[in-house]
Amino acid sequence: MGKLTGIEVSIACSEAVTLCDVDVIAAYPITPQTHIVEHLSEQVAEGHLDAEYIKVESEHSAMSCCVGSSAAGARTFTSTCSQGLALMHEIVMIASGLRLPIVMAVATRTLSAPLSIWGDQSDVMSERDSGWITIFAENGQEVFDLTVQSFRIAEDERVLFPVMLCLDGFHLSHVIEPIELESKEDVQAWLPPYKAKYRLDPDNVLSMGAFAMPDYFSEIKKQQNEALRGTLPVIKEVFKDFGDRFGRYYEPVTRYQTEEAETIIVMAGAFAGTARLAVDTMRAAGKKVGLVTIKVFRPFPFEEITEALAGAKTAVVIDRALSVAGPGGPMASEIRSALYHEQKKPAVVSMVGGLSGRDVFQEQFIELVERAEACVASGKIPQYEMFGVRE
Amino acid sequence: MELPTWKTINHACIVFEAGNSKEYLTGDWRSMRPEREDAKCVKCGECWMYCPDAAIYQDEQGYYAVDYDYCKGCGICARECKHGAITMVEESE
Numbered sequence: 001m002g003k004l005t006g007i008e009v010s011i012a013c014s015e016a017v018t019l020c021d022v023d024v025i026a027a028y029p030i031t032p033q034t035h036i037v038e039h040l041s042e043q044v045a046e047g048h049l050d051a052e053y054i055k056v057e058s059e060h061s062a063m064s065c066c067v068g069s070s071a072a073g074a075r076t077f078t079s080t081c082s083q084g085l086a087l088m089h090e091i092v093m094i095a096s097g098l099r100l101p102i103v104m105a106v107a108t109r110t111l112s113a114p115l116s117i118w119g120d121q122s123d124v125m126s127e128r129d130s131g132w133i134t135i136f137a138e139n140g141q142e143v144f145d146l147t148v149q150s151f152r153i154a155e156d157e158r159v160l161f162p163v164m165l166c167l168d169g170f171h172l173s174h175v176i177e178p179i180e181l182e183s184k185e186d187v188q189a190w191l192p193p194y195k196a197k198y199r200l201d202p203d204n205v206l207s208m209g210a211f212a213m214p215d216y217f218s219e220i221k222k223q224q225n226e227a228l229r230g231t232l233p234v235i236k237e238v239f240k241d242f243g244d245r246f247g248r249y250y251e252p253v254t255r256y257q258t259e260e261a262e263t264i265i266v267m268a269g270a271f272a273g274t275a276r277l278a279v280d281t282m283r284a285a286g287k288k289v290g291l292v293t294i295k296v297f298r299p300f301p302f303e304e305i306t307e308a309l310a311g312a313k314t315a316v317v318i319d320r321a322l323s324v325a326g327p328g329g330p331m332a333s334e335i336r337s338a339l340y341h342e343q344k345k346p347a348v349v350s351m352v353g354g355l356s357g358r359d360v361f362q363e364q365f366i367e368l369v370e371r372a373e374a375c376v377a378s379g380k381i382p383q384y385e386m387f388g389v390r391e
Numbered sequence: 392m393e394l395p396t397w398k399t400i401n402h403a404c405i406v407f408e409a410g411n412s413k414e415y416l417t418g419d420w421r422s423m424r425p426e427r428e429d430a431k432c433v434k435c436g437e438c439w440m441y442c443p444d445a446a447i448y449q450d451e452q453g454y455y456a457v458d459y460d461y462c463k464g465c466g467i468c469a470r471e472c473k474h475g476a477i478t479m480v481e482e483s484e
């Protein structure tokens with residue numbers, strides 16, 4: 001049983017990283033990720049964590065350092081968001097191509113322009129093809145728990161992929177919540193020290209990042225693709241093992257009040273907390289509404305999502321990211337595509353909002369459900385709509 | 392040579408043998424080859440220093456000779472030689 005503590009979520013994330021006894025942290029501060037790395041630099045400076053904290057001059061360098069340290073066999077952590085993640089992009093792809101088990105917390109924030117420091121999921125959605133395991137936390141406890149689990153998932157020899165753990169900038173990163181913090185002994189008993197299967201070692205030489213000609217490249221990419229798809233059972237196994245040890249169980253896709261639900265809200269991240277309240281209100285009023293939250297976004301949990309939505313008539317997918325003039329919210333278009341060949345499937349209504357830190361209130365979720373149901377009833381379903389925008 | 396499949400190819404394209412790039416003879420990329428005239432060469436070694444492919448070596452007589460297995464024919468040696476001892480010649484000739 002952990003110790004229930006009132007703590008800022010960013011600090012809880014850093015505490016989890018400390019408990020995981022990382023060897024190297026390379027990071028560049030950027031709002032709203034700052035508290036995570038600031039606290040980690042204190043942990044190192046004050047001797048609570050025996051790690052190298054590399055102060056880099058940009059996020060591009062941060063991820064480059066992480067690639068180097070992870071390739072050398074060190075347990076490696078970084079954190080960023082928004083423009084920082086965009087600047088890292090080139091190396092983000094390399095980390096996954098090289099199958100390096102780096103863990104990165106992303107305090108999700110929008111992308112410029114216009115310049116904004118506030119939260120949404122545009123940054124992470126721009127990395128969705130980068131080959132990282134991508135996990136969304138919904139509250140502070142999940143951030144703490146999933147940070148610990150991310151290392152175990154990433155480092156499993158059946159996985160060996162980097163993990164991006166997303167926590168909504170400000171709405172999660174900057175709030176204080178009661179969080180059960182586990183002890184160092186318990187965490188370290190559950191997460192053994194990292195022993196790299198492949199690493200750069202002068203006594204046992206190998207090369208990573210070699211050049212591949214066209215007659216090799218596609219085989220390497222297919223291997224990476226199949227390997228990432230194959231991580232879902234391991235992720236579930238780790239979630240189960242964590243639950244058995246610490247009592248808090250996770251699922252790639254979480255269902256709330258979905259039994260006999262006619263309409264299901266689908267989303268990822270902290271705003272699902274408000275959606276849950278809206279579902280309670282609607283259920284109390286006799287409306288059959290449920291909520292599905294996506295915890296593991298990559299590898300995409302096709303089966304879990306199609307199963308969770310099979311019985312509903314309408315799925316209203318809420319994206320806090322816009323694919324400008326594209327096919328809708330990124331999550332909605334993926335879900336729509338995943339459901340396309342299913343016999344039993346709901347109509348997918350894509351709603352984009354909550355951009356750049358704009359709140360989505362309980363009443364709005366209720367309005368969104370009503371709007372989506374009306375679209376489906378009329379048979380005129382838009383590709384997507386932006387909600388909460390002044391007309 | 393039978394090429395590996397996605398199942399048999401090395402994990403993440405890791406190369407386990409050290410220095411195996413030697414097996415890859417890049418000389419066949421060349422369309423022009425450098426040719427040296429002994430009479431003009433003063434054995435200064437500048438071509439050896441500039442060659443980006445380390446394809447120049449010193450032979451027993453002290454001349455700097457080209458290893459055509461790895462020379463890509465870039466022409467840098469010919470350009471840098473102050474004594475006009477290296478000429479680039481079309482491979483087709």
Ligand code: SF4
Pocket residue numbers: 427431432433434435436437438439455471472473474475476477
């Ligand atoms: S640079 Fe010219 S002169 Fe000097 S060693 Fe090379 S070929 Fe001979």
Ligand code: SF4
Pocket residue numbers: 424425441442443444445446447457461462463464465466467468469
């Ligand atoms: S042509 Fe280029 S590669 Fe060939 S020996 Fe000269 S410098 Fe080296």
